[in-house]
Amino acid sequence: MLSRLLDPRTAIFMAIMAALTIGVPVLNGAGLLPDYLVPLLGKWLCYAILAVALDLVWGYAGILSLGHGAFFALGGYAMGMHLMREIGPRGVYGDPILPDFMVFLNWKELPWFWLGFDSFPFALLMAMLVPGLLAFVFGWLAFRSRVTGVYLSIITQAMTYALYLSFFRNEMGFGGNNGLTDFKDVLGFDLQSGSTRAGLFVLSAVLLMLTVLVCRAVVTSKAGKVLVAVRDAESRTRFLGYRVEGYKLFVFVLSAVIAGLAGALYTPQVGIINPSEFAPAESIMVVIWVAIGGRGTLIGAALGAVLVAAMESWLTGVAPELWLFALGAMFVLVTLFLPKGVLGLFGAGNLPAFAKRSEVPA
Amino acid sequence: MNALRTTEALLYLDDVHRSFDGFKAINGLSFAMKSGELRAVIGPNGAGKTTMMDIITGKTRPDTGTVLWDGSVDLTREDEADTARLGIGRKFQKPTVFETHSVEDNLLLALKDDRGVLATLFARTSKAQAARLDELLALVRLSDRRKDLAANLSHGQKQWLEIGMLLAQDPKLLLVDEPAAGMTDDETMRTADLLKDIAGAHAVVVVEHDMEFVKALGCRVTVLHQGSVLAEGSLEHVSADPRVVEVYLGR
Numbered sequence: 075m076l077s078r079l080l081d082p083r084t085a086i087f088m089a090i091m092a093a094l095t096i097g098v099p100v101l102n103g104a105g106l107l108p109d110y111l112v113p114l115l116g117k118w119l120c121y122a123i124l125a126v127a128l129d130l131v132w133g134y135a136g137i138l139s140l141g142h143g144a145f146f147a148l149g150g151y152a153m154g155m156h157l158m159r160e161i162g163p164r165g166v167y168g169d170p171i172l173p174d175f176m177v178f179l180n181w182k183e184l185p186w187f188w189l190g191f192d193s194f195p196f197a198l199l200m201a202m203l204v205p206g207l208l209a210f211v212f213g214w215l216a217f218r219s220r221v222t223g224v225y226l227s228i229i230t231q232a233m234t235y236a237l238y239l240s241f242f243r244n245e246m247g248f249g250g251n252n253g254l255t256d257f258k259d260v261l262g263f264d265l266q267s268g269s270t271r272a273g274l275f276v277l278s279a280v281l282l283m284l285t286v287l288v289c290r291a292v293v294t295s296k297a298g299k300v301l302v303a304v305r306d307a308e309s310r311t312r313f314l315g316y317r318v319e320g321y322k323l324f325v326f327v328l329s330a331v332i333a334g335l336a337g338a339l340y341t342p343q344v345g346i347i348n349p350s351e352f353a354p355a356e357s358i359m360v361v362i363w364v365a366i367g368g369r370g371t372l373i374g375a376a377l378g379a380v381l382v383a384a385m386e387s388w389l390t391g392v393a394p395e396l397w398l399f400a401l402g403a404m405f406v407l408v409t410l411f412l413p414k415g416v417l418g419l420f421g422a423g424n425l426p427a428f429a430k431r432s433e434v435p436a
Numbered sequence: 437m438n439a440l441r442t443t444e445a446l447l448y449l450d451d452v453h454r455s456f457d458g459f460k461a462i463n464g465l466s467f468a469m470k471s472g473e474l475r476a477v478i479g480p481n482g483a484g485k486t487t488m489m490d491i492i493t494g495k496t497r498p499d500t501g502t503v504l505w506d507g508s509v510d511l512t513r514e515d516e517a518d519t520a521r522l523g524i525g526r527k528f529q530k531p532t533v534f535e536t537h538s539v540e541d542n543l544l545l546a547l548k549d550d551r552g553v554l555a556t557l558f559a560r561t562s563k564a565q566a567a568r569l570d571e572l573l574a575l576v577r578l579s580d581r582r583k584d585l586a587a588n589l590s591h592g593q594k595q596w597l598e599i600g601m602l603l604a605q606d607p608k609l610l611l612v613d614e615p616a617a618g619m620t621d622d623e624t625m626r627t628a629d630l631l632k633d634i635a636g637a638h639a640v641v642v643v644e645h646d647m648e649f650v651k652a653l654g655c656r657v658t659v660l661h662q663g664s665v666l667a668e669g670s671l672e673h674v675s676a677d678p679r680v681v682e683v684y685l686g687r
């Protein structure tokens with residue numbers, strides 16, 4: 075079983091991740107790694123998890139979702155709601171129950187959908203359940219009606235855009251434009267303290283490793299072969315008796331749940347969640363990460379996310395006006411010269427090659 | 437409806453119509469097959485041969501008419517996956533295999549087994565399945581290519597792989613659309629032999645333009661023209677029919 079999950083490259087990836095999981099907190103504790111870097115690295119790992127989740131649906135099942143940022147953001151909001159309620163009476167307005175923005179809006183009581191979020195397990199459950207449910211309903215409608223290709227991509231963009239607009243509205247009850255912020259602690263641990271940040275980093279690293287393992291288990295199973303079959307020749311797969319929509323729905327929901335969890339870990343590390351996470355461009359960025367890292371490889375997606383995010387952090391610091399050009403250039407160069415993405419540079423040509431789509435004629 | 441025929445026939449189409457934007461692709465088509473029967477379907481381009489297969493497999497819904505499976509199942513209500521599960525296997529006119537899968541995996545995916553998500557997530561290839569895979573690989577002469585990607589096969593080999601995938605499903609009825617296209621003469625004759633071997637245990641409908649091939653099949657022939665049956669009988673019988681001659685020569 076383990077040998078099935080850990081092909082050479084995945085094994086190397088796991089080893090590197092394990093080293094980071096231990097190394098980053100240790101180096102930080104020894105004063106060799108600046109404090110600000112720990113949550114930044116943690117944030118990149120959350121992006122990496124999101125990228126792996128997208129690669130599962132895009133790289134293997136051929137579903138180009140341009141709305142995965144929405145699942146991530148929903149998970150982020152679920153955790154953000156818990157963190158808001160954890161603030162309790164320590165907010166600016168000192169209301170024991172209501173978050174500051176609700177007091178500011180003159181609300182008298184907590185909206186029903188904020189109930190329960192004082193419990194951490196409940197919030198964590200919602201961080202998975204809400205994205206999963208949205209993916210289920212959306213996928214059920216889209217896949218059953220056989221919406222594929224560019225049409226599907228467009229409606230996923232529409233989905234995240236609709237959420238983007240909704241979350242901006244104050245009346246929605248999620249803090250509007252400002253989103254949720256000023257968090258104090260989680261499960262009693264101070265979010266500003268170095269050890270909490272190190273802990274969150276370790277959790278992100280562990281979740282990334284688990285995500286890769288779970289996704290490997292899926293793609294190396296017979297179900298994974300069916301997914302690739304769907305990607306290559308969807309209607310052939312149907313004529314073999316497979317319910318294509320069931321397979322698509324399964325990976326889409328699984329992927330959304332993983333994305334939601336990544337979002338839940340993201341919020342406490344960046345200290346804020348706001349509607350900009352739903353912006354259509356954010357979801358497109360995830361696709362760019364995967365394309366640059368290497369579609370259909372899982373770990374390539376993680377690599378791409380970290381590479382691009384690191385580059386973004388660095389460039390927006392030294393020359394912000396260059397960042398978008400650099401991103402565009404990187405994307406074009408990779409597409410032209412590295413069809414298998416950056417990961418393709420690292421040996422083993424045994425990737426599932428992307429043949430031309432051979433669909434069944436009408 | 438003729439009760440006797442419907443109970444006896446494995447596949448029964450009666451007075452089926454289907455038009456696309458006013459064009460009558462299938463126009464009063466009636467057609468019946470017994471279990472284990474081998475049947476060739478010929479007809480000029482655009483006669484409706486592929487559309488007939490689309491209707492049988494639930495890819496295209498007829499506007500009107502009866503399509504019955506095993507005397508009882510209304511195929512007009514089933515989709516592609518349903519008809520496959522009922523036991524109808526199909527080879528496409530343009531060979532369609534899973535290019536980024538190995539030859540072996542193509543057959544594995546086709547092998548008769550539980551098609552549900554949960555079942556495939558935890559599926560393991562049993563000894564019996566592995567043996568069946570070896571058998572199929574030998575049958576379609578691809579044993580030495582089993583680990584190769586299907587994309588790297590020749591056109592003729594892809595056709596054979598697809599026929600292998602059909603057999604792996606162990607269907608009651610095989611619909612084979614132009615299997616000999618792109619094959620060498622030798623491969624064509626081997627394909628005819630293979631299909632003859634398969635028939636009996638399975639019913640087989642073969643669409644083909646190559647008359648040498650049809651002759652080699654040595655079975656009953658149905659001639660389609662403009663969406664309905666023009667003639668039916670032995671190859672000698674239909675080729676002597678002046679209307680058939682006219683359809684083929686008059687174009």
Ligand SMILES: Nc1ncnc2c1ncn2[C@@H]1O[C@H](COP(=O)(O)OP(=O)(O)OP(=O)(O)O)[C@@H](O)[C@H]1O
Nearest residue numbers: 436456461479480481482483484485486487488529
């Ligand atoms: N989905 C569709 N939409 C529009 N027209 C269609 C569709 N399917 C088939 N047709 C038309 O129906 C007619 C019959 O097509 P069909 O493919 O069944 O012919 P055929 O007998 O298989 O021909 P060939 O020997 O060229 O394969 C053609 O004119 C075709 O253009």
Ligand SMILES: [Mg+2]
Nearest residue numbers: 485486487529
């Ligand atoms: Mg045809």
